[in-house]
Amino acid sequence: MHAIQIDRHGGPDVLAVREVAEPTLAAGEVLIRTTASSLNPVDWKTRAWQVGPPLPATLGWDISGRVIASNDPARQVGDEVIAMSAQIATGRGTWADLVALPGHLVTAAPVSVPLSDAAALPLAGVTALQALRTAELTAAEHILVIGAAGAVGGLAVQLAHWTGAHVDGLVSRPEHEHAALELGVQHVWHRSDDLPNGRYPVILDTAGIDASAALAPGGRYVSIADQPLPDVPGACKSYVQENAVDLAQLAELVDAHEIRLRIADRYPLTDIRTAHERFEAGGLLGKILITF
Ligand SMILES: NC(=O)c1ccc[n+]([C@@H]2O[C@H](COP(=O)([O-])OP(=O)(O)OC[C@H]3O[C@@H](n4cnc5c(N)ncnc54)[C@H](OP(=O)(O)O)[C@@H]3O)[C@@H](O)[C@H]2O)c1
Structure with a gap:
């Protein structure tokens, strides 16, 4: 073979x-x-x-x-x-x-x-699902997904949206804004300097940049990136673990047309x-x- x-x-x-x-x-x-x-x-x-x-x-x-x-x-x-x-x-x-x-x-x-x-689906999807679980995202919460047009970020946006959260996204370039909006992002940024200070109770970073100034006081900051975490309380990394139960849930969400x-x-x-x-x-x- x-x-x-x-x-x-x-x-x-x-x-x-x-x-x-x-x-x-x-x-x-x-x-x-x-x-x-x-x-x-x-x-x-x-x-x-x-x-x-x-x-x-x-x-x-x-x-x-x-x-x-x-x-x-x-x-x-x-x-x-x-x-x-x-x-x-x-x-x-x-x-x-x-x-x-x-x-x-x-x-x-x-x-x-x-x-x-x-x-x-598998690696990107399970990573997104487990990172949102680490972030303890709940319905109606406001989350910023950094790298919202990427593989993990794009699935995280859709999962967060399905959860009932209010999802904003940061993308790397203006031509990716439309793609992020199509995935369920409500407001999309393409310059990290434009992010509002202290707005987001939850931030998921898939691109390894320091956006901690945008974290609301007491918020949770979860990163899957290789870069060191910003030095803020509530910051942690999420490392994907192979898990067929999580993967089965993701497959069901694909079939329910909740994630694309x-x-x-x-x-x-x-x-x-x-x-x-x-x-x-x-x-x-x-x-x-x-x-x-
Ligand atoms: N911890 C874990 O268990 C775990 C699991 C899976 C993946 N990862 C890591 O997570 C990262 C993302 O994985 P992925 O599969 O989603 O990769 P990906 O598809 O390349 O997505 C990364 C996204 O971030 C964007 N980006 C880069 N710089 C940015 C910036 N300054 N602001 C906003 N967006 C920016 C990229 O845009 P451009 O393409 O335009 O640069 C791309 O859309 C990788 O480093 C990967 O190794 C970790």
């Missing part, structure tokens, strides 16, 4: 499509024939930085596909599923024709979108280097899918 691997860290040129051995199936695992994956920032960081499992390693966290063998009574051959692997911790990358994953990480794919598009998956572009696995270059150029309004 084919897998996208690295055997050293570096630029997109270190990515290689290789013939590798098919995975064997352990107790409780399911074997998935991959339909699609997506690119997340962690993928290029694992490629470029000295992080991740021992090399050579197969990259990729997201997967959508069909079960072709199962040692998990909850999953049958033919099931259309999605999952998020913890690639850095386990070394089990999803950028491969066949992927074996513990059944407890796998959930049914949403039925209202093509199976390939469902690969846009945005696809910016699709690349076959053989074009993985071009996909990384496009991803790192930024300015995307949706996910980049890798198709198998």
